[in-house]
Amino acid sequence: MSKYSSAIRPVPSRHRVSGKLLRAKKLGCSLMVMGLWGGARAYAQPDAVPVPPSSVEQGQTPLEEAFSGRPRRAQAAQAAVEAPPGTKFSLDFRTMYLGRQNYDGSETESLATGGWAGVKTDYFLDHFSFGATGYTSQKLHGDADEDGALLLGRGQHGYEVLGELYADVKIVEGLNLTVGRKEYDTPFINRNDSRMTPNTFEAISLMGGTKIGNKGASLRYGLGYVDSIKERNSDEFVSMSVDAGAEVERGVIAAGGLYKQGGFSLGALDYYCPDIVNIGFAEAKMEFNIREGFAPRLAVQFIDQRSVGDDLLLNPGDSGQQYGIKAELPVGQALFTAAYTNISGEMGMMSPWAGYPGYTSVQVEDFNRAGEAAWMLRAAYEFKEIQGLSTYALWVHGLAPDEPGKQARDEYNFNLQWNAPDGAFKGLSLRLRYALVDERAAATDELTDLRLICNYAISF
Template sequence: MKKKSTQISLLVSALIISTSLYSADEISKRTLKTNYQEVYNEKPGSVENFRDMFLDGKFYGRLRSNTFYYAWEKETATQDSHLITALGGSVVYKSATYSNFDFTAGLYYTQAFFDDNSDPVNLLKAGKDVLSRFDNTNTGSKSMGVLGQAYISYKGIPKTELLVGRQLVETFYTKSNDTKMIPNTFDGIVIETKIIPDTTVKLGYLAEQKLRDHTESHSALMYGDSNSTSSNNPAWSENDDTAMHKGFTYTRLKAAGVDTEAPLIVGDLHNNSVENLKIDVSFYAVPELVSEMMAEANYKIKMGDFSIAPGVRYIKQFDNGGGDIGGATYSGTLAGISGQSGGYKNANSLDSQMLAARLVGNYANYKLNLGYSQVFDEADLITPWRGFPTAGYTRSMARYNWMANTKSYRVEVVRNANKKGVYTDLFVQMSILHTDADEAKGYFDENYYYVGFAQNIPSFKDLQWRLRLGYNDTKKVDADNLDGRFELNYLF
């Protein structure tokens, strides 16, 4: 209790300080886009001495609440309709720049509220990330207080920034994905440069990850088991993301002589040297396990007030030894089972591919996105760092559709998109997704209907509300469900 009280006191004190310092601001220092990425409209400047580096820094406060309602068509021993809510916030401090150096630190806190007698923590769905399930089952805690960001930045190289420490890493394969209460962060080194004309390059060496529902950093691609910790629910102690390859357990990696703390190496390249053509190339690699490369092209054709942009994305996944350890499916169910294919052509290979295409039309404040994706009949795609391979094509809220031999089709309509993160006019996003899955591999066809709203209160623009609803209609017996989410964010 003393630790929890200290955490709460620390957060409240910092919020009071930041409010008193910046309550008179007329322009929002920070705004929030619908993809949950923050936009810092005001940043500290440069100073001439070390002391002013601290004095001229800025605080950025945030209070938020998140409520999740999940209803199953039929409740079973493993399907529980439930309601969970959370309150919390964060304080981020950015120092001024001195001799090309500055630093950022962010404290985050969340307190979950749910009845664990009627709604067991192991049956929570989307709302599970507002607390640490691992801490809850071992200590009873329903709160988290963490140092979410702590990094140093160096800008002494022309058009280049070097960041070292715990940070948000936004690349194709890694995202902060701050849809709950605490963002997904990484401990490592990132360098971003625009030294090549019309090109942005970002490279990262990420030693560890800290998922949204974890209080401690953990391996980027290792699944906990009874040999990695003696605590209850060891699977929740390491990378337990929904899309984690659960065949990469501590025990299996050790037996194969593979580093259980292997780093995640990522890279992005964005090029706009040809007018109206955007080229994106990305990669990731986890030594001795698996790697991927992604190439994408989008070309915009302008016709007065209307534009149309065809796009295509290709992903190639390479098995670097992980297939023999964990198998072809990220569920890990085939690992070590001799002679069982599970519907996979090669149950011990992670080699795979994905092809996706889309057509995006924009007129006034409306956008129409027609998307298609196909994962080849090889292996599941391994991407458990909150970057989604089908994003922008056939990704809808909470839907994973990059399992082997899966085809997906989506129609999306968006109204009032805004890159600045201020939605005075109501933002609306609606989509219908059909997924044609391979039942031989244990997956099922489904139709997913989604609608999302976001708006900044016109008379109180720093307060933003969001409502998101997703309904899943599947061929799996009694698996239909409603996923409802309501959120409030106050940034100051």
């Protein structure tokens, strides 16, 4: 769930809301034109690597991506291509509209354009590489009293920031030390790339991997210290503890590993922020190859969070746990998913430095309040008739949490996306996301959330 502004405004008329939806349709056409304009400036690209069907939500990071040494890109960027070995340049043009009617009837609306440009050098002397990336988001539309969409800076102002500036030292083959400002993707420290620009971090990290035996098993691992974060709609780096809500400055020590063999994987990560919070995350996955073309998948996860040290953020002794299970059934071009999560303990789950990794965390709500349990049903389909076109719809049924005054919720999501498959526009993605959240037995409005995204990612 995103951090939204809490400004309260009078309840708008239904006619005004309908007018905004009509305006959003016009903006959608503008997004396409802008994306094609950016695409027309691109040059030839290598072939894309196919992306397997997945139920991972935008802004989340699966554990198997945590120790790769390079961040997991958004779907649009995955459709773009990996450059050949050597110095690599990457460009990402993005235009995005977000319009939301909040529970209290107030409205949030922004339209922005921008993206990023980056470079990573080849390894000098086979050991030393350097990288830098600049990010920007510029206002196309957005009133100051409708702030909170997180597409722009505070007050609906544009921003520019050097979000990455780092050195990558290859100690030996398969073991790298990275120092400086950089994108990272782990379950609780990640890019959270669901707006205009991603989170980046000032950190030092050591990542490596090795093969085990001769049966295809592997072990990947990582250790790091993360000092500060640049939030996705900010041009400033702040202490990790300050970003979490504390008044003191503390960094985060993170360490973990992942074992994988065939369709089985087991991994864990721990995040320790002194005097603030300790977050433990573990996940196991299994793919069952019953026959060709029929391979169900099962995943389970466990999260533990608790106050530590001098308890400078949480109450002394506070702790909370989440248990989750997810089953996926690929059938031809379709993917059916069912998931369940349950929160226990004195506190709900927190995720100040990332998109929340729970299986029932979706477009708007995370369903991670204290005592909250949630079920999710999801169906996705990739069309054969129109190459690159895919869609999914989901429903999350959340039960009432323990906290007095908080209501049970249902969230419905619909997503339609087209990734240009071939030609000069490979790497272009057009996407529509819509969410409706209904607070059951609550005297508030339904929440609606509409997002239109045009993305063009290239590398050379």
